[in-house]
Amino acid sequence: MARKPTEPAQAQEHAAPAGASNIAPDELLQYYRDMLLIRRFEEKAGQLYGMGLIGGFCHLYIGQEAVVVGLEAAAKEGDKRITSYRDHGHMLACGMEARGVMAELTGRAGGYSKGKGGSMHMFSKEKHFYGGHGIVGAQVPLGAGLAFSDKYKGNDNVTFVYFGDGASNQGQVYETYNMAELWDLPVIFVIENNQYAMGTSMKRSTKSASLYGRGEAFGIPGEQVDGMDVLAVKAAGEKAVAHCRAGKGPYILEMMTYRYRGHSMSDPAKYRTREEVQKMRDERDAIEHVRQLLLTGSHASEDDLKAIDKEIKDIVNDAADFARESPEPAESELWTDIYADEVPQKAPADVNV
Ligand SMILES: Cc1ncc(C[n+]2csc(CCOP(=O)(O)OP(=O)(O)O)c2C)c(N)n1
Ligand SMILES: [Mg+2]
Numbered sequence: 200m201a202r203k204p205t206e207p208a209q210a211q212e213h214a215a216p217a218g219a220s221n222i223a224p225d226e227l228l229q230y231y232r233d234m235l236l237i238r239r240f241e242e243k244a245g246q247l248y249g250m251g252l253i254g255g256f257c258h259l260y261i262g263q264e265a266v267v268v269g270l271e272a273a274a275k276e277g278d279k280r281i282t283s284y285r286d287h288g289h290m291l292a293c294g295m296e297a298r299g300v301m302a303e304l305t306g307r308a309g310g311y312s313k314g315k316g317g318s319m320h321m322f323s324k325e326k327h328f329y330g331g332h333g334i335v336g337a338q339v340p341l342g343a344g345l346a347f348s349d350k351y352k353g354n355d356n357v358t359f360v361y362f363g364d365g366a367s368n369q370g371q372v373y374e375t376y377n378m379a380e381l382w383d384l385p386v387i388f389v390i391e392n393n394q395y396a397m398g399t400s401m402k403r404s405t406k407s408a409s410l411y412g413r414g415e416a417f418g419i420p421g422e423q424v425d426g427m428d429v430l431a432v433k434a435a436g437e438k439a440v441a442h443c444r445a446g447k448g449p450y451i452l453e454m455m456t457y458r459y460r461g462h463s464m465s466d467p468a469k470y471r472t473r474e475e476v477q478k479m480r481d482e483r484d485a486i487e488h489v490r491q492l493l494l495t496g497s498h499a500s501e502d503d504l505k506a507i508d509k510e511i512k513d514i515v516n517d518a519a520d521f522a523r524e525s526p527e528p529a530e531s532e533l534w535t536d537i538y539a540d541e542v543p544q545k546a547p548a549d550v551n552v
Contacts (some may be wrong), residue, residue, distance in 0.1 A: 234485060237268070252523065258286075284333045285391075286318070342375075398466070457483070
């Protein structure tokens, strides 16, 4: 359903979710758990940041959980994913360990990049997670490259390339669209349209009626999706995945979503009102939506949900404890994971420096 970007997800009440009536209760409970894990993890990361335990930049995903959880529900083993700096949710949703992610945020040896990468630079070959990219839009051509490798190998894997509404105004996105369509690459371009690029609202940055519609110029189909409804996301994801696996080339999903927190931990958020954020939280929250589906469908009781809340809280607290107890990387780590195996300690005699 088309919606102008100037009419974000909050303009609409939750419609009857696609396929809600025939969804298995266990599946719904799983989405609830997965989204809650991301929310609680991010809240904890925010706390640790406030305590000075996380340095550098830290971009929280709170509010956008349904996007990645819904799409992961449509993925299979072997599919790849790549995203921007707002990446903790993507890591957790694809099955990376909360402990390893939190330890990386705090710059500890137990982290996914041994404490040397931080929030924006984590990878997991095992989970086919290719980062974590601080340069806006950089992951888009890289993602097409991942899809190219699968096409070249002749398997049916799909790559999910996540990027923001701000990134979608970049030239490299359109160069990538062109090549991806030309070569029928199995790539799903997921635009996480959270309405803002740092402090710049969509209203101030674009007059396009939609962002997915720009794919038309390259022959790429796509659609706008209610990104606050995990079931709608999953249904759209399945459609896009089927398109890619059938060898029909790329697909664009524009997820209408919203971030509740600032752009990063250092954002004073002067560009929008508290009321706007509160309205989204009250009326459109993706986790609350699933909670209501579980309760009204009698798939879970308040007590069941409380037990899940506790389970998630325990995982997150354990991750935070692990992160705090993990040592800082040894000084010798300065010389590992770099391009040259041998680092010259001084310039050779025949080199003028
Ligand atoms: C090439 C480049 N230009 C500018 C920046 C600074 N910057 C970081 S995030 C950002 C906004 C991107 O917004 P969007 O793509 O909507 O993603 P969101 O943060 O909303 O997830 C900008 C301009 C950057 N990191 N890289
Ligand atoms: Mg944005």
